[in-house]
Amino acid sequence: MIQRIQTAYLALGSVIVTLPLMLGNLAVDSTAQNWFPWIRLGLSVVAAVLGVVAIFGYGNRKRQSTTTFYAQVAVLLLLLVVVATTILYGARPGVETWTRDVYHLSALVLPAIAYILFGLARRAIRRDAELVKSMDRLRP
Secondary structure: OOOOHHHHHHHHHHHHHHHHHHHOOOOOOOOOOOHHHHHHHHHHHHHHHHHHHHHOOOOOHHHHHHHHHHHHHHHHHHHHHHHHHHHHHOOOOOOOHHHHHHHHHHHHHHHHHHHHHHHHHHHHHHHHHHHHHHHHHHOO
16 A cells, blocks of 8 residues: 555655766766767666656555565666766766765765665565465465
8 A cells, every 4th residue: 555664765765866867967077978968867867767656556466576676786787887877977067076976975975875766665565465365375
């Protein structure tokens, strides 16, 4: 149901994965390739949409768990792209050091937090399914 803890985890994960979009961390850098920001944008949107779809997929726990898994994969790919972008194009000319550090820190930490939240949601979905299964066994 929507009142379960996995709903909170999925909603927070979806919001956190879209925070770089709202903070402007996906702007095209002059040193970065033009396709990196678009990949990051696409993966962020896919992960957020999958998180929202998983929230409303509470009727079928197997599908909800699978959708959450795919959201985790999208966030993991996003994290890998962010790390690759940071390694390849970390130093941006014309940007102060503290601004660059905050930019990279938020771009690296937010997807990692979203990945953890989606993992917690999958664990809560699995526990919920086990609880329902054990309750069905107890009924006459």
